[in-house]
Amino acid sequence: MKDTFTTPWKRIAQTWKAFGPGARPSKGNIKTFEKWILKYTRGKKSPRVLVMGATPEIRDMLARHRHVQVTILDVNLEMMRAMTELMRESSEREVWVRADWLTAPLEHGYFDVVIGDYIKGNLPYAKQPALYHNIAHWLKPNGVYMERIYSWFPELRIHDIGPVIARFSKRKPALRQATNLWHYVMFLTQPGNKDPKTNTAFAVLDRYASVPNMKTYRNMLYDLMPPGKSWAYHKPWKEDQKPVTASFKILEEAPDDTLLKDRTRLFVFRPKK
């Protein structure tokens, strides 16, 4: 069976650069993560941080703290290399592990911090408990896990697609506008009872192809986005958090400040005893 969760990243890696804050963490998100990392590793001479995935913004922030030992874990070497190209700092000191998050043979009780940006939705629901179980084991007993999570939080709103299309149709199509439009079509206007799929968003764009500029946006996004990619994003937070809270308790949370802020929060978790 074709894996619709991880394989499409190989293509996304090539186009990641076109995205702004939203799919990528904002400066504000990175500041929040940085503040938390410094807080929870205070007094440690050489804390070990594991990055789930290869998010360049997180790695740049960590690289600036020379005392931190960074390990990155991703199943796609293409993604790791492509994301490294987007880094401003050197990745030379990082340890890289190309392995499946569910089977990576990492040491138990080794890391002070594990951090991930939107990693949860990249695994089907059935596999999420095993992921968080692994993360909890890789952490030291007093270690913390941080993640920016997309979910159906109680206060979310579903944006009306009509006004969104009308707004973007008045803007000159540019790559960043196209990816911003994508955030709306893909994540902010779709109803919450189904996992979002790139193909569903393409169908919406096709439907509005006669609206000025929409055909251009659509063509740009067809070039950028992989067909058939899906995310596990259809449950309300009360349900959605279960795979995480089976292994962790929530220590802190903070709001997101990107386009996806209605459906995104940043969390710090600690493994349950």
Added chain:
Amino acid sequence: MPKKRKNYHAEPWKAFAARWRELYTAPGRPSKPDIAVYRRYIQSACARLKRKPRTLVLGATPELRDLLAQLKHDVTLADINMEMILAMSELINPKNPPETLVRADWSQTPLRTGYFDVVVGDLVIPNVTPDRRRAFTKEMHRLLKPGGAFVTRVFITPPLKEPRENRDEVIERYAHIPPGETRSHELFADLFMNIALDRRRMIFDIKKLRDVINEFRIKDGVYRHPNKNITQYLNKMWRMWQPMDKQWSAQTEANYMRMLSPYFFVQEKAVAGVCYYERMNRTFPLWYLEKR
């Protein structure tokens, strides 16, 4: 800003990776007889396992990775150079199942304690800088399960008091033997063993070899010797090892044992190889070490 010190043990591999396919031969890489010994040792180490064996490969040697794929092992690869892993991955059988790849210093990996049944690496110990030897051995010991095996080919330098040959004596021995694909590398290893040791630091420095063959250099990267075979070997040697600044910390057998014996005992040793001179094959034996 202080200039970063180059690691002459690890960094030159980045450039060598690209030349491996064309120029790197036995005894630098494992020959078929070497691989047969590796196979025997690895199979013996995993004979009683009821699950898929887990093996850590140090470095990215394609021959070992193909062997482990044939033996259906679950393979994790560790190397400090991603360039080396990528270049070597071009040379393995494309049908091999995916491996876990780790870019890390062998002496400090984030891998799980006691996870591996076998650690295998071809000529890896001389690539460990002297200050990391203890940490390296300790790390291999940590990663292996109780009774696990560390299988490796080593490069043994003769005891220090044993007389060495000079450049001309070594070259003379290679001038009149039948040429072969591996001869350039055999000559390189022989010259290296006799000439390249910096006794003060106990480091083999390829620069010493570069200096002694300099007499035959007619222009940058081009060598000429009265014997046409030697001319060919020297030019191939330069093409492989340029700019000739790599270092290795090969040791005497007694020193290897001193380094390894707190953590491992020798289960078996074997000499294979395809070198013309048997003495050179004995310089590259294979060891099956068992975790204490």
